[in-house]
Amino acid sequence: GAVVSQHPSRVICKSGTSVKIECRSLDFQATTMFWYRQFPKQSLMLMATSNEGSKATYEQGVEKDKFLINHASLTLSTLTVTSAHPEDSSFYICRGAGSSYNEQFFGPGTRLTVL
Protein backbone atom coordinates (compact mmCIF):
# COMPACT_ATOMS: atom_id res chain seq x y z
CA GLY A 1 0.00 0.00 0.00
CA ALA A 2 0.92 3.63 -0.27
CA VAL A 3 3.35 4.90 2.34
CA VAL A 4 5.42 7.94 3.06
CA SER A 5 9.06 7.50 3.97
CA GLN A 6 11.26 9.90 5.85
CA HIS A 7 15.01 10.07 5.99
CA PRO A 8 16.87 10.17 8.26
CA SER A 9 14.88 8.62 11.08
CA ARG A 10 17.24 10.09 13.64
CA VAL A 11 19.85 12.81 13.46
CA ILE A 12 22.11 14.38 16.02
CA CYS A 13 23.91 17.54 15.07
CA LYS A 14 25.93 20.33 16.59
CA SER A 15 24.42 23.72 17.24
CA GLY A 16 24.76 26.00 14.23
CA THR A 17 24.70 23.30 11.58
CA SER A 18 21.93 22.68 9.06
CA VAL A 19 19.97 19.47 8.75
CA LYS A 20 17.93 18.28 5.78
CA ILE A 21 15.00 15.92 6.21
CA GLU A 22 13.55 14.15 3.18
CA CYS A 23 9.98 13.00 2.82
CA ARG A 24 9.03 10.73 -0.06
CA SER A 25 5.63 9.45 -1.09
CA LEU A 26 5.65 5.93 -2.46
CA ASP A 27 2.95 4.61 -4.78
CA PHE A 28 0.97 7.84 -4.78
CA GLN A 29 1.46 11.44 -5.75
CA ALA A 30 1.46 13.86 -2.86
CA THR A 31 0.03 17.03 -4.30
CA THR A 32 0.29 18.66 -0.92
CA MET A 33 2.87 18.05 1.76
CA PHE A 34 2.41 19.11 5.36
CA TRP A 35 5.26 19.42 7.84
CA TYR A 36 4.66 19.07 11.57
CA ARG A 37 6.71 19.37 14.71
CA GLN A 38 5.89 17.37 17.82
CA PHE A 39 7.44 17.94 21.23
CA PRO A 40 7.39 15.16 23.84
CA LYS A 41 3.92 14.33 25.14
CA GLN A 42 2.37 17.00 22.94
CA SER A 43 0.21 17.06 19.86
CA LEU A 44 1.34 17.71 16.31
CA MET A 45 1.82 21.36 15.43
CA LEU A 46 1.60 22.30 11.77
CA MET A 47 4.65 24.20 10.59
CA ALA A 48 3.97 24.67 6.90
CA THR A 49 2.02 23.49 3.90
CA SER A 50 3.54 23.08 0.48
CA ASN A 51 2.11 22.29 -2.93
CA GLU A 52 4.30 20.80 -5.59
CA GLY A 53 6.13 23.49 -7.50
CA SER A 54 4.95 26.32 -5.26
CA LYS A 55 6.37 28.18 -2.30
CA ALA A 56 5.41 26.81 1.07
CA THR A 57 2.87 28.55 3.29
CA TYR A 58 4.10 28.84 6.85
CA GLU A 59 2.03 28.92 10.01
CA GLN A 60 2.19 31.92 12.26
CA GLY A 61 5.32 31.92 14.39
CA VAL A 62 7.29 29.58 12.12
CA GLU A 63 10.33 31.26 10.60
CA LYS A 64 10.45 30.55 6.88
CA ASP A 65 14.14 31.42 6.65
CA LYS A 66 14.97 28.94 9.36
CA PHE A 67 12.79 26.08 8.16
CA LEU A 68 13.30 25.85 4.41
CA ILE A 69 10.80 23.70 2.59
CA ASN A 70 11.17 22.48 -0.97
CA HIS A 71 8.49 20.47 -2.77
CA ALA A 72 10.17 19.91 -6.10
CA SER A 73 8.14 16.92 -7.24
CA LEU A 74 4.94 15.05 -6.45
CA THR A 75 6.94 12.43 -4.57
CA LEU A 76 9.59 14.42 -2.73
CA SER A 77 9.58 17.24 -0.22
CA THR A 78 12.44 18.37 1.97
CA LEU A 79 12.64 20.35 5.19
CA THR A 80 15.97 21.98 6.01
CA VAL A 81 16.50 23.26 9.52
CA THR A 82 19.13 25.95 9.10
CA SER A 83 21.53 26.96 11.87
CA ALA A 84 19.90 24.53 14.26
CA HIS A 85 19.84 25.25 17.98
CA PRO A 86 18.98 22.99 20.93
CA GLU A 87 15.45 24.41 21.08
CA ASP A 88 14.90 23.02 17.57
CA SER A 89 15.28 19.51 18.94
CA SER A 90 11.98 17.80 18.23
CA PHE A 91 10.20 15.09 16.28
CA TYR A 92 9.51 16.28 12.73
CA ILE A 93 6.80 14.51 10.74
CA CYS A 94 5.62 15.01 7.18
CA ARG A 95 2.21 14.13 5.79
CA GLY A 96 1.60 13.66 2.11
CA ALA A 97 -1.90 14.28 0.75
CA GLY A 98 -3.16 13.04 -2.59
CA SER A 99 -6.67 13.21 -3.95
CA SER A 100 -8.73 12.15 -0.93
CA TYR A 101 -8.54 11.78 2.85
CA ASN A 102 -7.91 8.09 2.34
CA GLU A 103 -4.91 9.01 0.21
CA GLN A 104 -2.99 10.91 2.83
CA PHE A 105 -0.30 9.38 4.99
CA PHE A 106 2.11 10.46 7.67
CA GLY A 107 5.77 9.67 7.44
CA PRO A 108 7.43 7.76 10.30
CA GLY A 109 9.04 10.94 11.65
CA THR A 110 12.57 12.21 12.16
CA ARG A 111 13.98 12.68 15.65
CA LEU A 112 16.29 15.71 15.60
CA THR A 113 18.60 16.32 18.52
CA VAL A 114 20.73 19.46 18.49
CA LEU A 115 23.62 19.48 20.93
Added chain:
Amino acid sequence: GQQLNQSPQSMFIQEGEDVSMNCTSSSIFNTWLWYKQDPGEGPVLLIALYKAGELTSNGRLTAQFGITRKDSFLNISASIPSDVGIYFCAGSGGDYKLSFGAGTTVTVRA
Protein backbone atom coordinates in the same frame (compact mmCIF):
# COMPACT_ATOMS: atom_id res chain seq x y z
CA GLY B 1 -4.34 24.93 13.10
CA GLN B 2 -6.90 25.27 15.84
CA GLN B 3 -6.59 22.90 18.80
CA LEU B 4 -9.47 20.60 19.49
CA ASN B 5 -10.53 19.63 23.01
CA GLN B 6 -9.84 15.94 23.40
CA SER B 7 -10.65 13.92 26.49
CA PRO B 8 -9.66 12.10 28.49
CA GLN B 9 -6.02 13.08 28.43
CA SER B 10 -5.06 9.58 29.48
CA MET B 11 -6.68 6.32 30.39
CA PHE B 12 -5.78 2.91 31.67
CA ILE B 13 -7.29 -0.12 30.05
CA GLN B 14 -7.72 -3.66 31.16
CA GLU B 15 -7.80 -6.30 28.49
CA GLY B 16 -11.34 -6.90 27.37
CA GLU B 17 -12.68 -3.51 28.44
CA ASP B 18 -14.52 -1.10 26.16
CA VAL B 19 -13.03 2.39 26.16
CA SER B 20 -14.17 5.67 24.74
CA MET B 21 -12.68 9.07 23.98
CA ASN B 22 -14.07 12.19 22.40
CA CYS B 23 -13.24 15.49 20.82
CA THR B 24 -15.09 18.77 20.68
CA SER B 25 -14.49 21.95 18.79
CA SER B 26 -15.90 25.43 18.73
CA SER B 27 -15.71 25.31 14.93
CA ILE B 28 -17.55 23.18 12.43
CA PHE B 29 -15.54 20.63 10.50
CA ASN B 30 -16.38 18.86 7.25
CA THR B 31 -14.26 15.84 8.10
CA TRP B 32 -13.22 14.17 11.35
CA LEU B 33 -10.38 11.70 11.53
CA TRP B 34 -8.97 9.49 14.24
CA TYR B 35 -5.31 8.49 14.34
CA LYS B 36 -3.15 6.23 16.51
CA GLN B 37 0.49 6.99 17.14
CA ASP B 38 2.94 4.49 18.57
CA PRO B 39 6.13 5.76 20.28
CA GLY B 40 8.69 7.10 17.83
CA GLU B 41 6.44 6.69 14.80
CA GLY B 42 4.11 8.80 12.73
CA PRO B 43 0.33 8.67 13.26
CA VAL B 44 -1.68 6.07 11.38
CA LEU B 45 -5.20 6.77 10.19
CA LEU B 46 -7.83 4.62 11.93
CA ILE B 47 -11.15 6.03 10.77
CA ALA B 48 -12.26 8.95 8.59
CA LEU B 49 -15.75 10.45 8.92
CA TYR B 50 -17.25 12.62 6.20
CA LYS B 51 -20.90 13.26 7.08
CA ALA B 52 -22.64 14.62 10.16
CA GLY B 53 -24.19 11.74 12.07
CA GLU B 54 -22.04 9.16 10.32
CA LEU B 55 -21.13 6.11 12.38
CA THR B 56 -18.24 4.08 11.02
CA SER B 57 -16.50 0.95 12.25
CA ASN B 58 -13.07 -0.47 11.58
CA GLY B 59 -12.78 -3.80 13.33
CA ARG B 60 -13.13 -3.17 17.06
CA LEU B 61 -13.08 0.58 16.53
CA THR B 62 -16.21 2.66 16.08
CA ALA B 63 -16.31 6.40 15.54
CA GLN B 64 -19.10 8.88 15.04
CA PHE B 65 -19.26 12.30 13.46
CA GLY B 66 -21.46 14.47 15.68
CA ILE B 67 -24.68 15.95 14.31
CA THR B 68 -23.50 19.47 15.08
CA ARG B 69 -20.24 18.76 13.18
CA LYS B 70 -18.38 20.04 16.22
CA ASP B 71 -17.64 16.76 17.93
CA SER B 72 -16.68 13.15 17.44
CA PHE B 73 -16.07 10.09 19.58
CA LEU B 74 -14.04 6.93 19.21
CA ASN B 75 -14.88 3.66 20.92
CA ILE B 76 -12.58 0.69 21.24
CA SER B 77 -14.35 -2.53 22.15
CA ALA B 78 -12.79 -5.52 23.87
CA SER B 79 -9.42 -3.82 24.19
CA ILE B 80 -6.22 -5.79 23.77
CA PRO B 81 -2.65 -4.95 24.85
CA SER B 82 -1.67 -3.65 21.42
CA ASP B 83 -4.31 -0.94 21.71
CA VAL B 84 -1.90 1.05 23.88
CA GLY B 85 -0.61 4.20 22.27
CA ILE B 86 -1.68 7.78 21.74
CA TYR B 87 -4.93 8.46 19.93
CA PHE B 88 -5.48 11.79 18.19
CA CYS B 89 -8.63 13.25 16.77
CA ALA B 90 -8.31 15.67 13.88
CA GLY B 91 -10.77 17.93 12.12
CA SER B 92 -10.57 19.36 8.64
CA GLY B 93 -12.44 22.12 6.87
CA GLY B 94 -11.93 20.50 3.48
CA ASP B 95 -8.49 21.57 2.35
CA TYR B 96 -6.69 18.55 3.84
CA LYS B 97 -5.32 20.85 6.53
CA LEU B 98 -5.87 19.21 9.92
CA SER B 99 -6.39 20.60 13.41
CA PHE B 100 -5.40 18.08 16.08
CA GLY B 101 -6.58 17.29 19.54
CA ALA B 102 -4.01 17.02 22.33
CA GLY B 103 -4.19 13.24 22.30
CA THR B 104 -5.42 10.49 24.60
CA THR B 105 -2.70 8.24 25.98
CA VAL B 106 -3.92 4.70 26.46
CA THR B 107 -1.93 2.52 28.84
CA VAL B 108 -2.46 -1.00 30.10
CA ARG B 109 -3.53 -1.17 33.72
CA ALA B 110 -1.05 -3.18 35.74
